[in-house]
Structure formats: C-alpha cells, structure tokens
Amino acid sequence: MHKASQSLEVASANVENPQPSSRGKIKEKSSENAKIISYKPAGTGTLGKALEVLDIIALSDVPLRFTDILKTVDQPRGTLHRQLSNLIEEGLVLANPDGTYDPGLRLLKLAARAWSKNSFRSIAEPHVRKLHEATGETVHLGVLNGLEVIYVDKIESNQTVRMHSQLGNASPLYCTGIGKAMLALLPEEDVVQRAQQFAYMKYTETTLHTPELLLADIQKVRNAGVAHDREEHEVGIRCVSAGIDGGENSTVAGVSVTAPAYRISEDTILKWESLVFETARAIERDMVVSMGPRSQQ
Amino acid sequence: MHKASQSLEVASANVENPQPSSRGKIKEKSSENAKIISYKPAGTGTLGKALEVLDIIALSDVPLRFTDILKTVDQPRGTLHRQLSNLIEEGLVLANPDGTYDPGLRLLKLAARAWSKNSFRSIAEPHVRKLHEATGETVHLGVLNGLEVIYVDKIESNQTVRMHSQLGNASPLYCTGIGKAMLALLPEEDVVQRAQQFAYMKYTETTLHTPELLLADIQKVRNAGVAHDREEHEVGIRCVSAGIDGGENSTVAGVSVTAPAYRISEDTILKWESLVFETARAIERDMVVSMGPRSQQ
DNA sequence: AAATTGAGTTCCAAATAATGGAACTTGCTA
DNA sequence: TAGCAAGTTCCATTATTTGGAACTCAATTT
Numbered sequence: 001m002h003k004a005s006q007s008l009e010v011a012s013a014n015v016e017n018p019q020p021s022s023r024g025k026i027k028e029k030s031s032e033n034a035k036i037i038s039y040k041p042a043g044t045g046t047l048g049k050a051l052e053v054l055d056i057i058a059l060s061d062v063p064l065r066f067t068d069i070l071k072t073v074d075q076p077r078g079t080l081h082r083q084l085s086n087l088i089e090e091g092l093v094l095a096n097p098d099g100t101y102d103p104g105l106r107l108l109k110l111a112a113r114a115w116s117k118n119s120f121r122s123i124a125e126p127h128v129r130k131l132h133e134a135t136g137e138t139v140h141l142g143v144l145n146g147l148e149v150i151y152v153d154k155i156e157s158n159q160t161v162r163m164h165s166q167l168g169n170a171s172p173l174y175c176t177g178i179g180k181a182m183l184a185l186l187p188e189e190d191v192v193q194r195a196q197q198f199a200y201m202k203y204t205e206t207t208l209h210t211p212e213l214l215l216a217d218i219q220k221v222r223n224a225g226v227a228h229d230r231e232e233h234e235v236g237i238r239c240v241s242a243g244i245d246g247g248e249n250s251t252v253a254g255v256s257v258t259a260p261a262y263r264i265s266e267d268t269i270l271k272w273e274s275l276v277f278e279t280a281r282a283i284e285r286d287m288v289v290s291m292g293p294r295s296q297q
Numbered sequence: 298m299h300k301a302s303q304s305l306e307v308a309s310a311n312v313e314n315p316q317p318s319s320r321g322k323i324k325e326k327s328s329e330n331a332k333i334i335s336y337k338p339a340g341t342g343t344l345g346k347a348l349e350v351l352d353i354i355a356l357s358d359v360p361l362r363f364t365d366i367l368k369t370v371d372q373p374r375g376t377l378h379r380q381l382s383n384l385i386e387e388g389l390v391l392a393n394p395d396g397t398y399d400p401g402l403r404l405l406k407l408a409a410r411a412w413s414k415n416s417f418r419s420i421a422e423p424h425v426r427k428l429h430e431a432t433g434e435t436v437h438l439g440v441l442n443g444l445e446v447i448y449v450d451k452i453e454s455n456q457t458v459r460m461h462s463q464l465g466n467a468s469p470l471y472c473t474g475i476g477k478a479m480l481a482l483l484p485e486e487d488v489v490q491r492a493q494q495f496a497y498m499k500y501t502e503t504t505l506h507t508p509e510l511l512l513a514d515i516q517k518v519r520n521a522g523v524a525h526d527r528e529e530h531e532v533g534i535r536c537v538s539a540g541i542d543g544g545e546n547s548t549v550a551g552v553s554v555t556a557p558a559y560r561i562s563e564d565t566i567l568k569w570e571s572l573v574f575e576t577a578r579a580i581e582r583d584m585v586v587s588m589g590p591r592s593q594q
Numbered sequence: 595a596a597a598t599t600g601a602g603t604t605c606c607a608a609a610t611a612a613t614g615g616a617a618c619t620t621g622c623t624a
Numbered sequence: 625t626a627g628c629a630a631g632t633t634c635c636a637t638t639a640t641t642t643g644g645a646a647c648t649c650a651a652t653t654t
Binding site for chain 1: 355467
C-alpha cells in the first residue's frame with residue numbers, strides 16, 4: 001500500500017467504478033469515468049520525474065541552462081544532473097554546445113509513429129477533408145487530454161501557412177470551440193470539476209474567464225449540439241465546432257471550422273453548424289465500425 | 298571553447314571529436330571507448346527500460362497486446378505490467394479498450410515543441426523553401442541520428458499528399474541521398490564502422506547493399522560534394538543531396554531534392570547539384586551566425 | 595458441468611537504482 | 625588572487641524496481 005499508493009494513486013479518488021471491462025485492463029487513468037481527476041500527476045516514480053524534467057525543457061519558450069532547470073524543478077543539483085544525463089543518453093534531450101538543453105530527436109521519431117498509428121485520426125481524416133472541401137476554410141481535429149485539447153489534424157485554408165506547424169499543439173479547453181464541444185459531452189460533475197481547475201486567462205473581451213460563464217455556455221452547447229468560439233481565444237477569429245463521442249473507445253474529440261470573423265455571415269455560420277454537426281456524427285459512426293465493440297482483429 | 302560545453306556524446310553523431318571542452322562534460326560513458334559507437338544503448342536504467350517498451354509499442358506496425366510485447370521484450374510478466382502502468386499513467390502509452398496499446402498523446406505534444414524549438418530546422422527553413430521554389434520539386438531536410446536520417450522538414454511538390462505525413466520519420470543512411478551526403482562528412486573510420494553495422498536491405502536493383510559498395514560511393518560523394526540516390530531506395534525515384542556540417546554545433550544534416558526519374562533530365566540533375574550544394578553552404582553560414590562561437594542569447 | 599488453458603494482475607522479499615549532501619573543478623569577476 | 629557561480633563527481637543512505645509465484649477470471653475443452 002505504501003508504495004502502490006505513491007505510484008498509481010491518481011485513481012485513488014475514483015475508486016469503485018463498475019467498469020464493465022471484460023478482461024482486466026491496466027489501471028486506466030482518468031478517461032471517461034474518473035470522478036476525481038488529477039490532471040497534474042506530479043512526477044511520481046522514476047519515469048515521472050524524468051518526464052517532469054523533459055517537460056520543463058520542451059515547454060519552455062526560451063533555451064534553458066542547467067541552473068534554470070534546477071530552479072524550476074525542486075531537486076538537488078546532483079540528482080538533476082544525473083537525470084539530464086539519462087535523458088540525453090536516451091536521446092530525449094539534446095545538450096547544446098552553449099550549455100542549454102533542447103528536446104531531442106527521438107521525440108520526433110516517436111511522435112511520427114504515434115501520429116500515423118493513431119487510428120482515431122485516420123478514421124476521421126476523410127471526413128475532415130470533406131468538411132474542408134465543403135467550407136473552404138481551416139478545419140481542425142482535436143482530442144481531449146486532461147484540461148487541454150491536442151490537435152491531431154488540421155487542414156489549412158491558406159496554403160502559405162505551414163500545415164504541420166500546429167499538430168500536437170495544445171490549447172486550453174475553456175476558450176476554444178473544440179474544447180467547449182468536448183466538455184459538453186462529459187457528465188456535468190466532471191465539467192464542473194474541470195471548470196474549477198482551469199488557470200483562466202482573458203485572451204480577449206469575450207473569453208469565458210470564469211467557471212460560471214463557462215458552465216452557462218456549455219449548457220447552451222449541449223442544447224445546440226455545436227459550440228461557438230466567438231473571438232474568445234483570438235480577436236477576429238470565429239469557429240464552429242462539434243464534439244465526437246468515442247463511446248466504447250472512451251475517446252472524446254471534436255472537429256471545427258475556423259475563419260476570420262469579417263469573412264463570414266450569420267448565414268454561413270448556420271450552414272457550418274449543420275456541416276460540422278454532420279461531420280462529427282459521421283466520424284462517430286465510422287468509429288463504431290472500426291473500433292467499436294466486437295471488432296478489431 | 299568558451300562557456301560551458303557539456304556535449305556528452307554517448308551516441309551522438311560525431312564520434313572522435315577533438316572537442317576542446319573547457320568545463321567538464323556530463324557523464325560521458327567512456328571516452329576512450331568512443332571508438333565503439335553504441336547505437337543501441339539497450340535500455341539501461343529505469344528510463345531506458347521504459348523507453349524500450351515504448352519503442353516496441355510505437356514502432357510496431359500492428360497493434361500489440363500485453364503478451365505480444367512480453368514476447369519481444371525479455372522481462373517477467375509482473376515487471377512489464379508495472380512498466381506499462383507507469384507509461385500509461387504518464388500519458389506516453391494509451392490502453393485501448395480491446396486490450397492493445399498505442400503510443401499516447403503526450404508524445405505528440407512533446408514532439409510539437411521539439412519541432413518548433415529546433416533551432417537548426419528554423420534556421421534552415423528559408424533556404425529549404427527557396428530550394429523548393431527554385432526546383433519545384435519535393436525538398437527534404439534531415440538530421441543524422443545514429444544509423445538513420447530523421448526528417449525534420451519537408452516541402453512537397455504535390456500538394457495532394459499530406460505535408461506532415463513524414464516528419465519525424467526515419468530512414469537508413471545507406472540508401473538515401475541525405476544519408477550518404479551526411480556519411481561523407483564524417484571521418485573515414487567512423488563511416489567504416491557504421492557501414493558495418495547496417496542491416497542492409499536490397500530495396501531495389503541499385504541499392505548499395507554491402508559496406509564495400511557503400512564506401513566506394515561515399516568516396517565519390519566526398520569528391521563531388523553532392524550525393525545521388527539513383528533509385529536506390531525506391532524504384533523510379535531519384536534524388537540529389539548535399540551534407541550540412543554543423544561544425545561547432547556538432548549537428549550533421551543534409552538537404553535534398555527528390556523527383557520521379559522519368560520527369561528529370563541529366564541537365565536538370567546538374568542544375569540541382571549546384572542548387573542543392575549552395576543551399577547546404579547557405580545553411581551552414583547561417584548556423585555559424587546563429588549558433589556559432591560567440592553568440593547565443 | 596468440471597477441468598484446463600491462456601491472459602492478465604497482484605504481492606513481496608531481494609536486488610538494484612535513485613537520492614541528496616557535500617566536496618571538488620573550473621572559469622569568470624571584482 | 626580571492627571570491628563566486630556554475631557545473632560535476634562521489635558515496636552512504638534510501639527508495640524503487642525486479643522477478644518469481646500465486647491468483648483471478650473468462651473462454652475453451654473434455
């Protein structure tokens with residue numbers, strides 16, 4: 001109990017869940033069920049601590065030196081030094097000649113596989129493409145991950161912007177169309193809980209920057225079936241989004257169409273609402289076929 | 298040579314680097330042993346073992362179940378089970394409802410940062426783009442990583458193919474233009490050593506599938522300053538490539554132009570040779586400016 | 595229906611790896 | 625040249641990982 005509690009306690013709070021799992025599965029963390037969700041597992045175990053360091057290096061906006069990392073992570077110098085050595089040895093971190101550290105190439109290689117193997121993404125791809133063709137605007141496909149949405153696919157309307165520039169990027173749930181659409185799929189108490197955990201930032205005038213504003217909007221999304229981002233994350237940018245419920249698969253995701261506000265009329269928005277909604281439904285249907293109950297191999 | 302320089306080179310690209318390091322370096326497994334390059338560090342330490350499991354999951358072409366992984370990795374069931382638990386808890390691995398495992402979303406998020414933070418890539422980007430504009434064909438940017446080239450950027454000639462589909466992908470050095478161009482930059486004994494370690498596959502009729510064939514070609518590349526892939530990896534595909542020597546930075550990389558053989562004449566090839574060569578030189582110059590001696594921050 | 599098998603999970607003493615404090619280098623600065 | 629800051633190494637202590645075996649549970653087999 002002593003040690004188990006430390007390594008896997010994330011689920012400590014959400015005990016007793018019927019979980020109709022057939023064969024046992026490995027302690028699945030906060031997926032759909034988790035009543036109490038701990039999004040910040042805080043590096044427990046050797047792996048967790050190593051990843052904590054890796055996160056600091058990867059998520060920083062400026063190159064970090066040894067001491068910078070040391071200040072962020074609460075550890076003795078000797079310990080951090082060895083952790084960095086291990087990360088470098090494994091190719092997860094790159095030591096620059098000037099004494100700073102960068103994320104390593106191995107991450108790219110792993111992620112390339114993670115992306116191409118992602119079955120949800122490949123199932124959704126034709127639908128995403130069709131939506132792009134129907135609207136002519138930028139389309140995003142995102143997956144729920146804790147308090148963020150992670151973009152797993154994207155088709156740009158404007159080809160001058162690099163396509164892949166944003167894949168894998170993460171945005172907060174509360175200020176994006178996809179984020180709100182996904183929240184609306186979750187049980188109310190789960191939404192309430194997450195709403196309390198956001199570190200709200202008022203990106204624009206219309207950003208929903210309190211749990212109350214957010215929860216009220218989520219209710220509207222539930223009724224409408226689609227979510228709107230009315231310049232809530234970036235001035236001048238609007239988006240229409242619909243949530244995708246993976247069901248069995250427990251994946252919660254969303255699609256969206258995004259465009260500059262000046263370019264689109266209310267009529268266009270209405271048209272997009274149904275297009276986006278239908279796209280989400282189509283993806284859900286394909287998911288049941290491909291990964292649903294009783295299938296796969 | 299100044300500042301701190303802890304380029305520990307465990308499995309880094311350049312063995313045998315005089316490296317006038319001033320401050321001590323991190324760890325450094327065995328400096329006199331640097332002749333023997335261990336590209337397969339074989340999971341040492343807790344982190345290494347965890348990554349070994351992650352690699353198996355990420356690099357497999359089919360979804361793996363617990364037992365499949367167990368057969369590949371030589372470990373007791375109990376141990377593997379806990380390792381998987383840890384990987385799942387950290388978001389590096391995703392447990393599917395059907396009992397199979399996939400690489401997790403956290404990898405995408407980390408890799409997105411690794412990519413956008415990669416200073417080499419961003420320095421090279423304008424040159425890569427220019428080369429694409431000058432040739433109208435597909436341009437690749439790759440970095441040396443052990444026995445492979447990892448593609449860090451790519452501009453497609455044919456927009457119908459998804460741009461990001463290949464980023465992070467790895468190919469063997471011996472059968473790609475960029476790979477051979479990079480090898481040509483390394484000291485001879487290093488090339489010989491790597492040449493012996495490849496698991497040669499005869500992809501096409503012209504694949505250089507023995508160390509002898511490869512070494513002979515590398516010599517030609519050294520003389521010419523550019524490397525050719527004459528349908529050595531894929532039938533009907535040719536490519537012209539030049540190596541990029543990071544110098545101080547110790548990054549070894551390469552650029553290439555690729556096109557279907559039927560579409561290009563010998564004249565075109567000649568023109569590309571100088572374009573590609575010049576692009577590589579231009580990138581090297583920019584690297585010295587941005588990350589070379591006396592700079593940073 | 596009972597027995598068997600296969601797949602996954604849990605437990606715990608023993609083995610191994612990580613920790614953290616302190617001493618040690620080294621380059622830079624006052 | 626003394627002092628300082630940044631980075632590196634060492635090693636006894638502490639904590640985690642290991643691996644074998646026992647256990648659960650469902651799907652076959654007999």
